[in-house]
Amino acid sequence: MRPGPEGVPWWRDAVIYQVYPKSFADSDGDGVGDLPGIVARLDHLAWLGVDAVWLSPFYPSPQADGGYDVADYCGVDPALGTLADLDELLTRAHGLGLRVLVDLVPNHTSDEHPWFRAALAAPTGSAERGLYLFRPGSGPGGQDPPNNWQSIFGGPAWSRVDALTGRVEDGGQWYLHTFDARQPDLDWESPLVRERFEDVLRFWLERGVDGFRVDVAHGLVKAEGLPDWDGGATAMVMGGSAHAPGSDVVDLGPMFDQDGVHDIYRSWNRLLATYPGDRAMVGEACVEPAERAARYVRPDEMQQAFNFPFLQCRWDAEALRRVVTVSLEADGAVGAPTTWVLSNHDVVRHASLLGWVDTGRSPNGIGADDPQPDAALGLRRARAAALLLLALPGSAYLYQGEELGLPEHTTLPDDVRQDPMWFRSGGTERGRDGCRVPLPWQADRPGFGFGPTGRTWLPQPPEWAALAADVQRDDPGSVLWLYRDAIGRRRSRGLGSGWLEWVRVDDADPSGVLAFRNRDVLVVVNVGDAPVAVPDGRRVLLHSDPAGAAAGVVGADSAAWVDMA
Incomplete structure (x- = not known):
């Protein structure tokens, strides 16, 4: 490593x-x-x-x-x-x-996990069912879900147990699935x-x-x-x-x-x-x-x-x-x-x-x-x-x-x-x-x-x-190559273990430009429309836009790393 x-x-x-x-x-x-x-x-x-x-x-x-x-x-x-x-x-x-x-x-297993299969085979209140969030339903005979939670994938976050087991004694019992019905939540x-x-x-x-x-x-x-x-x-x-x-x-x-x-x-x-x-x-x-x-x-x-x-x-x-x-x-x-x-x-x-x-x-x-x-x-x-x-x-x-x-x-x-x-x-x-x-x-x-x-x-x-x-x-x-070069320079310059200092680039509109120093690198990210000049006499280490690099500017929707050493 x-x-x-x-x-x-x-x-x-x-x-x-x-x-x-x-x-x-x-x-x-x-x-x-x-x-x-x-x-x-x-x-x-x-x-x-x-x-x-x-x-x-x-x-x-x-x-x-x-x-x-x-x-x-x-x-x-x-x-x-x-x-x-x-x-x-x-x-x-x-x-x-x-x-x-x-x-x-x-958070959850598959409904095909042995733990859940054992839970379905076991009776209400068993240790096997205690691994999951089985609950009695609300309303007459437990016909409604235990609460009103919705699944992140759409629909109710509860499914009836008897629909899976076919057992009368599971009527009115439900299990929680924050995601898909085939992903029962563990307790x-x-x-x-x-x-x-x-x-x-x-x-x-x-x-x-x-x-x-x-x-x-x-x-x-x-x-x-x-x-x-x-x-x-x-x-x-x-x-x-x-x-x-x-x-x-x-x-x-x-x-x-x-x-x-x-x-x-x-x-x-x-x-x-x-x-x-x-x-x-x-x-x-x-x-x-x-x-x-x-x-x-x-x-x-x-x-x-x-x-x-x-x-x-x-x-x-x-x-x-x-x-x-x-x-x-x-x-x-x-x-x-x-x-x-x-x-x-x-x-x-x-x-x-x-x-x-x-x-x-x-x-x-x-x-x-x-x-x-x-x-x-x-x-x-x-x-x-x-x-x-x-x-x-x-x-x-x-x-x-x-x-x-x-x-x-x-x-x-x-x-x-x-x-x-x-x-x-x-x-x-x-x-x-x-x-x-x-x-x-x-x-x-x-x-x-x-x-x-x-x-x-x-x-x-x-x-x-x-x-x-x-x-x-x-x-x-x-x-x-942009990613490879950036990862390499990030390592050689110690940017991952560095620190951030917000700065302002001369004549740049701060509402459209994000600029900071990390160690000896000036980072300029232009999210606005007006081009930003690279500081005079400074070497551009990396530029997201080759045309901007050639012109010595950081244009709209582009970014550059500038050597400040």
Whole structure:
């Protein structure tokens, strides 16, 4: 692994690359990415210069939600490989200097998990059912759900038990699923649930993983009594929130951000500390305000948490300045590094979002009959956003394909969609398939070289040929080379472990320009219309726009790193 400063944990300033296994690379030609495919492409990540890989779920799963419906936490889905393949991946990654984080999904299991099958087979009130949130219904005979909670994927968050068991005695009994009906929520008040998950952590730590990304980290514990809530499902998606009437207090609802979650992460922190190598956890904790989100990264809890306010921030200088400042202050107050991220497997890719009318919060997918983003504008802004992301102190997360400048597949045919959000919403929400399309590796190969047969589990847009990795590798002005150069200079200049000082560039309108120094690098991000001159006599280290670099200016929707040493 690449060494960091002596005594400083690797994760404090790491660049971490998210791999969505089904869509990264396919080794056997069935059109679905797999672990051997990832192993074969790890050289790409080493060449890019990232420090670690985060693997989205690869566990046995019926794929009701893209692998986030886990049927066995200590196995590998046969469609993706074997445990031996996972061991080979760890060995190969470590040999290339890459650490590996694996996804942990503790809020819910698949309905095909043996724990849930045993719960259905057992009677009401049994120890087996105590692992999940089974409750009697409301109304006469329990015919109505226990409360009014809505699923994030649409519809009620409760399903009847007798519909699954067919037993009369289960009439009036329901189980909670914050997400899809095939993803029953675990009851984290159960000591047995906590014990079993510590066993899961040990299983993977002893296999050599370097840490965990924790799914729905803010959702494990529910409010006592499971009270009704009128905030609605839309306020719960991707860090959304509802403000209590007449108050500035953020209300995430009784299903999220309960104080009890912190006891869980303290116990996990103690467990990870018994293993060598600075093992780490990063939480998907969609929590507001920033001061409350920072509670997840106190010294005795998680090492990192995703920065959703930055992910959802508008392309606006004042808004970006505010979210960066607030994030650094809140995390700094508890001694934690801040994370920065532009895209992931749940949101519209930022190369499209930044070409959208509203550049802030991601819509739930884009379809062919929706208004289309401005592709050229989105890519121009995405290049600039990459230089912003990688210049900030802390840790940066990249989503597979963003280093190629991949846009969302915004014209994906509806009849090939697989996201449960699409089905449970009755087709009103396009869902996340558009950001999960298999990667293009070779422009002149069927399926753009995703696998040996050209098959892909979701179709790729033809315009991705120009963005294939092999084409960009041969073009020094490509997005791929911009990312590689930025990651390399970030490391050589120590930007990840640096500090931020807001500055003003002479004659630049601060309402349209974001400018700061990190160590000896001046970073200028122009989100306005008027070009900004590069300071006289200073060398431009990196520029998102080659034409602007040649002219000595930072033009509209572009960014530059300037040497101030």
